[in-house]
Amino acid sequence: xxxxxxxxxxxxxxxxxxxxxxxxxxxxxxxxxxxxxxxxxxxxxxxxxxxxxxxxxxxxxxxxxxxxxxxxxxxxxxxxxxxxxxxxxxxxxxxxxxxxxxxxxxxxxxxxxxxxxxxxxxxxxxxxxxxxxxxxxxxxxxxxxxxxxxxxxxxxxxxxxxxxxxxxxxxxxxxxxxxxxxxxxxxxxxxxxxxxxxxxxxxxxxxxxxxxxxxxxxxxxxxxxxxxxxxxxxxxxxxxxxxxxxxxxxxxxxxxxxxxxxxxxxxxxxxxxxxxxxxxxxxxxxxxxxxxxxxxxxxxxxxxxxxxxxxxxxxxxxxxxxxxxxxxxxxxxxxxxxxxxxxxxxxxxxxxxxxxxxxxxxxxxxxxxxxxxxxxxxxxxxxxxxxxxxxxxxxxxxxxxxxxxxxxxxxxxxxxxxxxxxxxxxxxxxxxxxxxxxxxxxxxxxxxxxxxxxxxxxxxxxxxxxxxxxxxxxxxxxxx
Amino acid sequence: xxxxxxxxxxxxxxxxxxxxxxxxxxxxxxxxxxxxxxxxxxxxxxxxxxxxxxxxxxxxxxxxxxxxxxxxxxxxxxxxxxxxxxxxxxxxxxxxxxxxxxxxxxxxxxxxxxxxxxxxxxxxxxxxxxxxxxxxxxxxxxxxxxxxxxxxxxxxxxxxxxxxxxxxxxxxxxxxxxxxxxxxxxxxxxxxxxxxxxxxxxxxxxxxxxxxxxxxxxxxxxxxxxxxxxxxxxxxxxxxxxxxxxxxxxxxxxxxxxxxxxxxxxxxxxxxxxxxxxxxxxxxxxxxxxxxxxxxxxxxxxxxxxxxxxxxxxxxxxxxxxxxxxxxxxxxxxxxxxxxxxxxxxxxxxxxxxxxxxxxxxxxxxxxxxxxxxxxxxxxxxx
Numbered sequence: 001x002x003x004x005x006x007x008x009x010x011x012x013x014x015x016x017x018x019x020x021x022x023x024x025x026x027x028x029x030x031x032x033x034x035x036x037x038x039x040x041x042x043x044x045x046x047x048x049x050x051x052x053x054x055x056x057x058x059x060x061x062x063x064x065x066x067x068x069x070x071x072x073x074x075x076x077x078x079x080x081x082x083x084x085x086x087x088x089x090x091x092x093x094x095x096x097x098x099x100x101x102x103x104x105x106x107x108x109x110x111x112x113x114x115x116x117x118x119x120x121x122x123x124x125x126x127x128x129x130x131x132x133x134x135x136x137x138x139x140x141x142x143x144x145x146x147x148x149x150x151x152x153x154x155x156x157x158x159x160x161x162x163x164x165x166x167x168x169x170x171x172x173x174x175x176x177x178x179x180x181x182x183x184x185x186x187x188x189x190x191x192x193x194x195x196x197x198x199x200x201x202x203x204x205x206x207x208x209x210x211x212x213x214x215x216x217x218x219x220x221x222x223x224x225x226x227x228x229x230x231x232x233x234x235x236x237x238x239x240x241x242x243x244x245x246x247x248x249x250x251x252x253x254x255x256x257x258x259x260x261x262x263x264x265x266x267x268x269x270x271x272x273x274x275x276x277x278x279x280x281x282x283x284x285x286x287x288x289x290x291x292x293x294x295x296x297x298x299x300x301x302x303x304x305x306x307x308x309x310x311x312x313x314x315x316x317x318x319x320x321x322x323x324x325x326x327x328x329x330x331x332x333x334x335x336x337x338x339x340x341x342x343x344x345x346x347x348x349x350x351x352x353x354x355x356x357x358x359x360x361x362x363x364x365x366x367x368x369x370x371x372x373x374x375x376x377x378x379x380x381x382x383x384x385x386x387x388x389x390x391x392x393x394x395x396x397x398x399x400x401x402x403x404x405x406x407x408x409x410x411x412x413x414x415x416x417x418x419x420x421x422x423x424x425x426x427x428x429x430x431x432x433x434x435x436x437x438x439x440x441x442x443x444x445x446x447x448x449x450x451x452x453x454x455x456x457x458x459x460x461x462x463x464x465x466x467x468x469x470x471x472x473x474x475x476x477x478x479x480x
Numbered sequence: 481x482x483x484x485x486x487x488x489x490x491x492x493x494x495x496x497x498x499x500x501x502x503x504x505x506x507x508x509x510x511x512x513x514x515x516x517x518x519x520x521x522x523x524x525x526x527x528x529x530x531x532x533x534x535x536x537x538x539x540x541x542x543x544x545x546x547x548x549x550x551x552x553x554x555x556x557x558x559x560x561x562x563x564x565x566x567x568x569x570x571x572x573x574x575x576x577x578x579x580x581x582x583x584x585x586x587x588x589x590x591x592x593x594x595x596x597x598x599x600x601x602x603x604x605x606x607x608x609x610x611x612x613x614x615x616x617x618x619x620x621x622x623x624x625x626x627x628x629x630x631x632x633x634x635x636x637x638x639x640x641x642x643x644x645x646x647x648x649x650x651x652x653x654x655x656x657x658x659x660x661x662x663x664x665x666x667x668x669x670x671x672x673x674x675x676x677x678x679x680x681x682x683x684x685x686x687x688x689x690x691x692x693x694x695x696x697x698x699x700x701x702x703x704x705x706x707x708x709x710x711x712x713x714x715x716x717x718x719x720x721x722x723x724x725x726x727x728x729x730x731x732x733x734x735x736x737x738x739x740x741x742x743x744x745x746x747x748x749x750x751x752x753x754x755x756x757x758x759x760x761x762x763x764x765x766x767x768x769x770x771x772x773x774x775x776x777x778x779x780x781x782x783x784x785x786x787x788x789x790x791x792x793x794x795x796x797x798x799x800x801x802x803x804x805x806x807x808x809x810x811x812x813x814x815x816x817x818x819x820x821x822x823x824x825x826x827x828x829x830x831x832x833x834x835x836x837x838x839x840x841x842x843x844x845x846x847x848x849x850x851x852x853x854x855x856x857x858x859x860x861x862x863x
Binding site for chain 1: 487489490491493494495497498504505506508509511512513515581582583584585586589595596598599600601602603604605607608611612613615616801802804805807808815819823829830833834836837840841844845
């Protein structure tokens, strides 16, 4: 018993153990540190095997010596509580500290110290570090794809305008707050669409698509004035009918010419690319997949069996297949299903495919929220005499959507992370551009830099999105 | 008869719309195929494929049929998914538990891992491993052996091949061991429920799974030898390894990135599951005198598993579906072999894409049925 006590600190002999333990711990860290930063081997005189393991053994003994339940010294207690609770934890902590110290120098030297930043040819990249010159030279391609250099201000201007218009909600006074939903659901997408349609493309690229958008938005606006009794039939028939009328009865060649703005060159979608294309695709898919998903979530909980079966079939089908096959379908199979003279741009096809695919996931998330609501909410709304649409729009959906903010954010994150897959239809966003740049004979051998660069960008976007969704969740949290 | 027009009309309109859309598509497809001179049918499956596949689990070359090519792709997909699921589960459980560790460093390390890998697109990770990380590996002639028998080179990982004699006896012995373990577990459960006695099932199981195969070596005449890969010179600068099993770099990159990526999600499921078990459960179990191990095994885990399994099933499904990204780095999976090469050769877009989608649907549904069955088995039996 005494021998065990001899090796454990208590209040009386604390100082001895503390000094000895900290010294050993310090030595072990110092050894690893010098080894990795200055290539000095303090324990070189020992046999190889022992020299390799010595820091771990020293550190372990040191941590063992200073482990005490309560010492009264604040820092020591914190250390013991957090990294030194028992032998196993002590070893793991030491290993992690060693890994961090060991991996810092190579990472730092690759990223910064040995990296080359200057110049604009491959010749400057002779060091062992990263060649950021490569990123610098290709920056425009990574950001804008094959979009002509002289026209890139159009993309910049559009994005700045859209960000400004999108942040209107933060500055709206209370008087205008009630119109915000209308603004974000109808007006903002329309403006965004016009920007992309007229400004970035500068031509008739989205013409077919635009009929759909116009039909949808017109029917939503008129929908506000339709009595709720007929709303279902209305939304079933009118958007499609409007689309058909616009497309087949009001179609004039001159309108295509109208779509072009004077002084803007037409840039076909094949030339779009880079990070800006990632944003465009994510933006449109976000806008489209949300209402489609909501419709199918409601359809899956409908009391009409046929509508329910169709919704279940739709959701389970898209959820069961990988996105890459969906894009394959949109690339090779979908054109077979359309009339011969009917051409849909491949960017539009990709957007439709991704939207439908993600809509199924959104639908499942929203269904979770709908199911989590207590029955009382439905019954209370019905007893107030609300119809199906009124009940859902004013009572059920606001609560259900609030509940599923994290799930929806996850789906949107997945969407952003899925955009690189559009390489299947031949569109090159940032990852696709990287693969293209990698094969350029003048710039061979810099794959690593490119991927690290893209990874950092995606990481920042996704991390920011997940933090933002967390904030939203906290903001709208209501205690039940 | 409570026949209501109000109930019937919306359904009819919806069905009509769906039927119209499908009819429109079919009509167009027929006209298009007529114009291009393609006929619809699955007869091409038995034709000779005349293309080669780099890596296949079953015997295959250009003289086999398209159906055989489909099987090759399917098996490769399943191979990647199974390996990925196993590694992702092990890694995910470890990281998930590490995220709950009281040790600050371990906790933060696990959190860093999760935040890092889940926020980078999977395709980018696959490209990174395949085009950047694995390309930095040595050439075959420069490779150093790991443990003397593994060779990790730019052309793939070479591992020794097992050469068995009387393999079937060894196989039967393993099956016997598994059956014995299942029987013993069931018995132990019964004993525990009736008499409250604990039988050390885990130790017995470990013993069985080692001893029975060992017996098959001693008595059953099973012999195992290894074929270690050997470096062979093809030309002055071209070397390969012969013998052993070679795992192509595509497979390594794919399984690595798939499992690293999916493990982050599984880790979050595990963490949520363990946190979801009420603190009172732990305290109650400890207060009736169970040891910490027993608390974990008999109280926490059975309850946590109920929370963990449904979302984890989703992650398994995602992994299986994500394995189709293999096409991007030319690993011959279902999408690349069948929806890629075979489609280019035959031009049967509708048939091939529909078969591919149907296969993935079947895979997804079978995994979810399997996991639903397991979930039902461990769910609370309400009395």
